[in-house]
Amino acid sequence: MKITGYADKISARPGESIRFMVNCERPRYRADIVRLVCGDLNPDGPGIREQVVPTPANTSYKGRPQKIESGSYVKIPNSPLLQNLTSFTVQAMLWPTTPDSGAQAIVSKWQDRRRSGFALVIQAGRLALQLGDGKGTVEVVSATKPLLARQWYFVAASYDAETGRVTLYQEPQTDYPTVSDAARIRKKTQLAQMGSHQAGLMFAALRTGSGKGRLDQKFNGKIDSPRLANRVLDRSDMERLKSGVPAHLQESVVGAWDFSQDISSTIVTDMSPNRLHGETVNMPARGMKGYNWSGESMDWKQAPEQYGAIHFHADDVYDAGWEVDFSLTVPAQLKSGLYAARLRSGAEEDYIPFVVKPTPGKEKKLAFLLPTASYMAYANEHMATNAGLIELLSGRLAPLDKNSLFLNEHREYGGSCYDSHSDGSGVCYSSRLRPILNMRPKHISALGGDGSSLWQFNADTHITDWLETKGYDFDVITDEDLHYEGLALLKPYQVILSGTHPEYHSLQMWDAMKAYQNQGGRLMYMGANGWYWRVAFHPDCPGLMEVRRNEGGIRTWAAEPGEYYHSFTGEYGGLWRNQGRAPQVMLGTGFSAQGFDISAPYHRLPDSFQPRAAFIFEGIGKDEVIGDFGLIGGGAAGLEIDRADERLGTPPHALVLATSKGGHTDIYLVVCEELLVTTPGLGGTENELVRADMVFYETPGGGAVWSSSSIAWAGSLSHNKYDNNVSRITHNVLERFLDPAPFVR
């Protein structure tokens, strides 16, 4: 892809502006604002449907390449105390995760152009101190023993400017007999002096090259309690500095940084009297257990002193920080909906999707709640190219389109909360301030089932396609709006339609939807695996979300013990189910099985013949098979599927209308949170938990919930020119839900 881009906002109201940042390797490109209707390239479906919307932004622009500098680090601005250092001691607790992956900086005060300053680094798998005189001469003193991965070390180096003597300490915190990874090195250097310069202090990286330079020697792993002193300290003073700044060292200490302060922020606090505070860049993981974690406390709020580590990753990215290329002020008359800036240059193309919200007071009766939190969790996922599991899960070769091939090569675009970092630790933060190339119309995903193979964003265009085709007036709102605006966002609506896969919810989102339900609101759950994970949005940084993969649930990585609390909010993370709010409480059904090959139809159950459900099955035959067709796996029940379960919160009066039980392949397996004892027979041809249950129930205040409980449902809507029983049921439910007459008074 020679053209990629992102927007500063995921949604805007008429009159508000959205800015677009574009990377274009060609001289010019054209941008057009389009209303997105359907993004499915499958010739068996509705095809690509979009309408150009005339706006002043629709024109030709000059292209320029813009790049992403990935890798997290801490930067401390320069100060006279740092710049005038001659002799010094630098120390930290260190948990390297990839000591053999090349040079990595731990603490650096380095100016590369003049080879000036110092850097405590890992080189050739060992601790080393690099010193530059600022005139081009560099000396490196290295430990003789390699560091082990995922072990805590005390590391330190001192330099005596008078004598030129360097002392290096590499001290493992755990002793393994026969393993030799400790080193203490004393060596006299020949440097006349250490160079002085104006670059700042950095943790976990340094810059090479001239000018602003290139972020380099990015460190993978944890750093805890870094300290810097203005003289050579003896080992016992270094030990005292670990836990604070004793009075007799106050004059000597330049900085003593405590990462357990302000864990929810990007602030890095210096506890020394000099207050050389700094900030994190590219969101390294915080709320991470430190070298002194005892295992007695699982919550960083309860024992912050044991959570003084930051886990840095060479492939972390938050805000791509690109220059703005154009902006759009949303025209006053533009109706709410799903839109995109379509960027084209020759055959090169990208789309930057965004939502236009309604003008307050002019809401329609129906809103489509676009699950943007789930898009963020999946943003730029690399499952098909990183793991190789996909082919087993999907029972077919993993299809890769141009976007997936690009993401495989451009790791600087960052991963999703389904990926692991290059050091194997899980990606717990995801940002939308970067191009998200799987949140695109026309994108094909390896997870999307045989046929159209759509997932998340593009799969959700099957819903907008159906709404437009059926002529419904609807607004589009997003998860992020729901998080920040709460119930007020939902209140104007008679009906909320979910996306195909609304998996991730913050507390604010969860509470708002429950309040809406309790006040007569109607929810149509057009998907599955919904309301599953708890997430947190960053309190200060926009467009940034956190997921901790705790305890149970389908997980492509697992949070480390003791790291189950969100760093952004201090809230316990993981499945809502493990916090007493299983999806069944919200939807009547909850995640029960998954498989990604083909889908199955539903069969009616006795509850569907109750008078309360008559409106749903109007025009549907008594024995009619429901949804034995569709673009997603050839059926309406598929990919991820949910079941009713009273023990998990399905209301006792809920009607289980239809089920896909017995129709699934053995690629479909019961979700792992159901497995206490593993037994044979967990697949779709044998296990009764492998099923999608269609459910309806009335809620307090005259409202109701209807749940399809299948990600594939929306893929069946357009079959036979939208004349089919999946479309009919959806239509029947929506028509009745739009009718304000209360279900139960």
Place this chain on the structure above:
Amino acid sequence: MHTVYKISANDQNVVEEFNARPIGHHSPALQRVLNVIRGQPVRDKYVLICTKPHQEWTLGKLTGERGKPVRLLKEQVFTSVEDAEREVFRRRWERHTGTKG
């Protein structure tokens, strides 16, 4: 996934079943074979490249190394996903059993 099951001549009878329906319901015997061949680790693993979405595909091989381009095997062009599945099955079968399926 690294499976312990070894495909052998005794599995010959599933080949026909696979070729008739590469994607979808499979007998337990075929599924066991597919768990081996589709569970191949990421290095050199076959993937399907959407050269013309929903019209034309080629095979590719993952490198198992992040950032390294997928190796594109352009010599063979498929106009159906099922044909690509059959071709990959044939190649893997041969690699596992040393015989043509």
